[in-house]
Amino acid sequence: MTASLIEVKDLQKVYGAEEDSAVYALNGMNASVDRGEFAAIMGPSGSGKSTLMNILGCLDTPSAGQYILDGRDVSRLSKDDLADVRNQKIGFIFQSFNLLPRLSALDNVMLPLLYDTRAAQTQETQRQRALAALESVGLGHRTGHHPNQLSGGQQQRVAIARALINQPPLILADEPTGNLDTKSSVEIMDLLHDLHKQGATIVMVTHESDIARHADRVLCVRDGRLISDGRGGNNPCLAREVSA
Amino acid sequence: MNYSRILRIAWDGLMLNKVRSFLTTLGVIIGVASVIVMMAVSAGAEAAIEEQINSLGANLLIVSPVRGIPGASRTLLYEDAEAVGETVTGIVGFSAEQTPAPQTIKANGITLESIAVVGTSADFPQVRDYPLAEGTYFSAEDNDRKLKVAVIGSGLAVDLFGEESALGQTITVGSTRLTVIGVMASKGVVADVDYDGRVYVPINVVFQKFMTTSLMNKDSVRTIYIKVESQEKLDSVTLQVRSLLAARHDVDPAKPDFTIQTQQDVIATQEATTAAFRDLLAWVAGISLLVGGIGIMNIMLVSVTERTREIGLRIAIGAHPSYVRAQFLLESMILSLAGGAMGVVIGVAASILFGAFGGMRTQIVPLSIPLAFVAAAGIGIFFGYYPAGQAARLDPIVALRHE
Numbered sequence: 001m002t003a004s005l006i007e008v009k010d011l012q013k014v015y016g017a018e019e020d021s022a023v024y025a026l027n028g029m030n031a032s033v034d035r036g037e038f039a040a041i042m043g044p045s046g047s048g049k050s051t052l053m054n055i056l057g058c059l060d061t062p063s064a065g066q067y068i069l070d071g072r073d074v075s076r077l078s079k080d081d082l083a084d085v086r087n088q089k090i091g092f093i094f095q096s097f098n099l100l101p102r103l104s105a106l107d108n109v110m111l112p113l114l115y116d117t118r119a120a121q122t123q124e125t126q127r128q129r130a131l132a133a134l135e136s137v138g139l140g141h142r143t144g145h146h147p148n149q150l151s152g153g154q155q156q157r158v159a160i161a162r163a164l165i166n167q168p169p170l171i172l173a174d175e176p177t178g179n180l181d182t183k184s185s186v187e188i189m190d191l192l193h194d195l196h197k198q199g200a201t202i203v204m205v206t207h208e209s210d211i212a213r214h215a216d217r218v219l220c221v222r223d224g225r226l227i228s229d230g231r232g233g234n235n236p237c238l239a240r241e242v243s244a
Numbered sequence: 245m246n247y248s249r250i251l252r253i254a255w256d257g258l259m260l261n262k263v264r265s266f267l268t269t270l271g272v273i274i275g276v277a278s279v280i281v282m283m284a285v286s287a288g289a290e291a292a293i294e295e296q297i298n299s300l301g302a303n304l305l306i307v308s309p310v311r312g313i314p315g316a317s318r319t320l321l322y323e324d325a326e327a328v329g330e331t332v333t334g335i336v337g338f339s340a341e342q343t344p345a346p347q348t349i350k351a352n353g354i355t356l357e358s359i360a361v362v363g364t365s366a367d368f369p370q371v372r373d374y375p376l377a378e379g380t381y382f383s384a385e386d387n388d389r390k391l392k393v394a395v396i397g398s399g400l401a402v403d404l405f406g407e408e409s410a411l412g413q414t415i416t417v418g419s420t421r422l423t424v425i426g427v428m429a430s431k432g433v434v435a436d437v438d439y440d441g442r443v444y445v446p447i448n449v450v451f452q453k454f455m456t457t458s459l460m461n462k463d464s465v466r467t468i469y470i471k472v473e474s475q476e477k478l479d480s481v482t483l484q485v486r487s488l489l490a491a492r493h494d495v496d497p498a499k500p501d502f503t504i505q506t507q508q509d510v511i512a513t514q515e516a517t518t519a520a521f522r523d524l525l526a527w528v529a530g531i532s533l534l535v536g537g538i539g540i541m542n543i544m545l546v547s548v549t550e551r552t553r554e555i556g557l558r559i560a561i562g563a564h565p566s567y568v569r570a571q572f573l574l575e576s577m578i579l580s581l582a583g584g585a586m587g588v589v590i591g592v593a594a595s596i597l598f599g600a601f602g603g604m605r606t607q608i609v610p611l612s613i614p615l616a617f618v619a620a621a622g623i624g625i626f627f628g629y630y631p632a633g634q635a636a637r638l639d640p641i642v643a644l645r646h647e
Contacts, residue, residue, distance in 0.1 A: 083559065083564045092561065
């Protein structure tokens with residue numbers, strides 16, 4: 001097993017079929033993320049960071065290049081195979097939580113198990129796992145609540161529990177604090193830190209340098225390429241924010 | 245993937261909008277109910293027609309006068325019937341019948357008003373496949389001699405004489421005293437005729453005693469029934485009767501002043517009346533099911549749009565497109581099957597009420613119930629397929645951004 005959980009090579013994403021009107025959202029991206037790393041992806045809008053995020057999340061496929069996730073080339077998989085990869089290898093945390101309003105916190109957390117094509121677990125095992133996941137995000141006392149009965153921070157914690165339920169090797173967070181107040185943001189980042197300490201690999205897209213500083217590395221994306229990979233003042237993505 | 249859990253998701257989706265879900269099923273409810281009623285009406289009509297055939301007897305020709313033809317001063321006469329009996333070959337017998345106005349009957353100290361009296365000739369029991377329970381029917385000779393005798397229906401016999409034998413008793417019909425020589429077997433009410441409550445009298449007695457106020461020829465008959473030896477001889481007998489009667493009436497056989505119908509003709513007339521109603525219901529059923537199906541498709545499309553984010557999330561966390569399709573297909577099938585179930589209940593109830601109060605005979609066809617369910621399920625699949633496909637094709641990236 002290689003040390004890299006994520007490896008992208010010469011990744012390209014082109015929109016528009018014709019030569020002269022083609023737009024290169026990603027233009028020869030090379031990057032890798034090791035197991036156990038906490039990486040942030042930053043970049044101005046139009047930089048290609050959303051496209052990169054979608055491809056890393058197996059929601060989209062590259063036009064050219066390779067994406068190797070957990071030792072497997074996933075750049076040319078079928079829709080069903082991609083769905084299984086998303087279900088088993090990736091835990092999603094969204095900016096707007098994306099909890100189903102009709103379901104209780106517990107049922108929301110159990111949702112990915114419903115679509116797990118591996119050997120089925122009993123309903124009771126699934127429940128126990130979901131309860132444990134809710135405990136681990138500090139919501140063991142809110143399992144029966146519906147999303148509208150929970151605060152924004154609590155909703156995002158339910159979403160994190162949902163991301164953890166299938167024990168995926170990769171946690172993908174897209175602006176996880178974008179819809180939260182400062183206090184809740186701190187709580188969520190503390191939670192991600194805890195997960196990181198326990199060995200989780202986290203890739204987070206953000207435009208806030210305060211949030212990005214929580215990560216081990218900051219991948220700075222411009223014009224569909226990686227222009228800097230590190231942290232501190234020499235990273236243009238962080239520097240720009242600081243000087244602004 | 246556990247389909248019982250997809251079913252559960254589909255059910256929850258529908259319960260989110262209970263009223264809307266119910267309204268969506270209305271078209272299917274009406275359509276399925278119409279199918280059930282339509283089939284019940286058809287079956288009822290068929291049963292009535294079958295009874296009619298049985299009540300007439302097999303291999304029968306029915307000759308009746310055409311009324312209202314200019315210059316047709318002569319109508320069907322008793323002599324015509326006798327001529328048929330004498331000259332036409334291939335017949336078992338004939339029965340000329342005439343029905344005077346209902347009469348008051350007195351016997352055994354009992355008076356009954358408005359009793360139907362039927363004048364017939366001697367072959368009546370044989371021609372109409374209507375045997376006697378006891379006694380004998382009057383003979384052709386009795387008829388010629390205008391013997392004052394009567395054969396009564398089994399119900400009338402009980403009403404007048406109870407346990408006592410009716411044979412040899414005297415009854416007064418209108419002002420004429422008749423001796424009862426036979427009682428017909430029980431036949432019941434068939435096609436609105438109460439056979440058991442009638443008095444059967446020699447037709448010549450009817451001419452003499454009960455048709456005295458008639459402006460028509462006193463020996464005119466309403467109908468001549470001719471029993472033919474076999475099905476194959478129906479055509480030949482029809483031809484013989486037509487030319488014979490045309491000659492006797494001195495009319496063109498192509499434009500006779502009488503009609504000769506077979507049972508098939510009578511059945512066709514009967515069926516034409518019920519067919520119109522049945523066709524109307526078939527249209528209602530068809531259009532309702534179509535509109536119901538379109539309604540389901542419409543609501544499913546709305547539902548897919550409303551729940552775009554939900555679908556996007558499900559796909560993002562690993563739902564195969566086929567699971568999403570199954571979820572929405574199940575929703576539309578639940579809608580149409582629920583509509584089908586309610587339609588069956590309403591259709592059965594309507595059929596029963598129709599039969600009881602609607603003046604139309606109905607008979608629920610058991611097969612129509614599974615048929616209705618198959619139709620409903622088919623509608624759910626057919627009209628649910630497109631919306632379910634729309635849901636399954638959603639791009640999760642776009643769907644998750646949907647407001």
